[in-house]
Amino acid sequence: MRMSFNMKFNLGLNGVINTNAKMTRAQEQLTKQTRILTPADDPAASAKVLGLDQNLAQTEQYQNNSILLKNNLALEETVLTNMRTSMDRARVLAIAAGNGTYTEQDRRAVSAELKNIQVELLDLMNTQNAEGGYIFAGYQDKNMPYVFNPITERFEFQGDDGQKSLQLSPTIALPGNDSGKFVFDDVNARFKTTAPVIAAGGATSAFVSVTNQSRFDNFYRDNYDSLTPANNNFNVVLTAPDSYEIQRNGAALVPPVTGSFQPGQPISFRGLSIEINGPAVPGQVDFSLEPPQKRNILDTLNAFVIALEDPSTNQFQLDEAIQDALVQITNASDKVDNFMATIGGRVNVLDSVFETNEDLKINNKSYRADLSEVDYAEALTEITKQEIALQAISATFTKVSAVSLFDFIR
Template sequence: MRLSFNMKFNAGLDGILTTQQKMNRAQDQLTKQTRILTPADDPAASAKVLGLDQNLEQVAQFQNNSVLLKNNLALEETVLTNMRTSIDRARVLAIASGNGAYTEADKKAVAQELKNIQVELLDLMNSRNAEGGYIFSGFQDKKQTYSLNNATGIYEFQGDDGQKALQISPTIALAGNDSGKFVFEDVNARFKTTPAVISAGGATAAEVSVTDQSQFDAYYKQNYDALTPANNDFSVVLTAPSTYEIQRNGASLVPPVTGTFTPDAPIAFNGLTINISGAAAVPGQVDFSLQAPEKKNILTTIGEFITALENPALSAFEFNEAISDTLTQTTAAATNIDSFLSSIGGRVNVLDSVFGTNEDLTVNNKAYRADLSEVDYAAALTEITKQEIALQAISNTFVKVSGVSLFDYIR
């Protein structure tokens, strides 16, 4: 076979270039810290690495969401805890104002402190998060949560009932806020009756008051009829010589509620105390009704009690009713806030658990990814050294072989 100079030269050059390419590849693996420089190096491992990278990015976003959620929940928890303290103070003031020794000046001083509490609660209910959104406005977080309606004097909710949820895992999304519609608006006002009305007979006065709120609440919930309003009308019918019967919508109760009537002697009925005065009350009739249920936020409750404190014309009965309303409704508002604080605590616990799980998944995925793609430093350094030696050998051989020709033999 004829071996030309060009063939020898090209063969030597190809050997040098191939060896350099192998050495450069080993250097690239070492520099980039991966053994897979292109998908062609290991198609199966390359596909798995791509999937792991996507999963790691997704988990990283879940972790960012978790941090944001935890900050938002911590803010809401702080706000609600401060509100709880203020509501407790309002309740203490309501109890204290029932002291018969309080003068009108004392009541006005209590009213002034309650005004300050009302301002503080309004500020807390209009709290904003780091992004400037109102935390209790639901989806309408650019709207102020509560504002005063000057025409009615009532603080009105401006948001909606939405909850902004963030994904913290492929299957779990948690709400990072609670709407004021549920936290502050969904609070029942005190169940009570309308004022007593003397509809027949010669009674001089009549009062119906709730003296056992728990017993009356249970009766109210079982018997209030929203479909037939007349079924909420009750009457104390007085007959000669001295008996009474309590009727509902003009009919006797089952079983009948009857007894001996004595003027000014209290009549007990399912948590109510009915007082009728006047020797000429018999025969006669006193009517009252179950008031329709309503909901009131704490700002309205405190506002109404402030009005009662500043009104010296109220009778002792009317003022005591205002105190009872305030005590019942502040307790209900505090209980509602407590339930949401508990809910926040539960969400934070889930958040911490999922966050830890995501951290473990990240560590495991990174370890698996390293096993698939990361370079073995010892192997890469060994490969570089081997290719350097091979390159030197080929270079030396190329110099010697390329210097051999027919003229060397002729000489």
């Protein structure tokens, strides 16, 4: 076969170019630490690597969400813990206010400290996170959740019941906040009765007080009728010569509740103490179960402070105010404890999911490495081999390209 100068030159040049391209490709694989430089190198592995990259990016975002969520929950837990401490102090002060030796000045001192606790609790309930959002305002985190209304003289909630959730995995999302509507406002006020009314007879006064709160609470829950308000009315019917019967809306209870009556001697009934004074027989005294109410800790302390500072408050009214405060502080504390428990549960789930995601990242990275990462020894060997081949081809090309007919004539 005859070979022209151009053919010889092009063959030599192509050899140099191809060998140089192979060496460059090996160097690029080593530099980028991957054997797949383009999808054409390995279409199947390239598709799998792309999917793994997407999964790794998604998992990384889940991990960032987990860190943010944990920080939010830690902030809420810290706030609730501090509130719990303040509530315990308020309970101690409420108990102390019932000391019979306390003067009006002593009660005012208690009132002053309770006001400071109220200010502290209000500040904690209006806590903001690092982004400036109010953590207990629900979705309305740009609005201060608790504001005092001078018209109603109550602290009113300005947020909503929303919870902002963060995705921790494709199927798990956890809320990073709790609405003050559930933490602070959804708290039962003390169950009690209305003031007694002398409906008939010559009684001069009557008092109904709760002496066993837990027993009365059970009675209240079993008997309060929200559909028929008349069923919440109770009557103490006094008959000659010295008997009483307690009825419900004019009908005898089952079984009947009867006994001997003496003016000034308390009648015990389902955790209540009913005291009727004066020539009451025959006669009747009526009272009712008050409708259930919800009251936040700020309003509870506000009402208690007013009772302590009012010089006209008698001992019976003071005792009732103390009992109201104690029961409602306890209920508020229990509610805070419940939400702290839910935060702990969320943190446990969060930690478990976080560890699972870390394991998935390791597995995906390992699989991705198996599919795409370059073998360093192989890449270095290939570079060396192609470098030697390039040197050989270059030297051969130089010698061959220099050969001509005149070289043979000489």
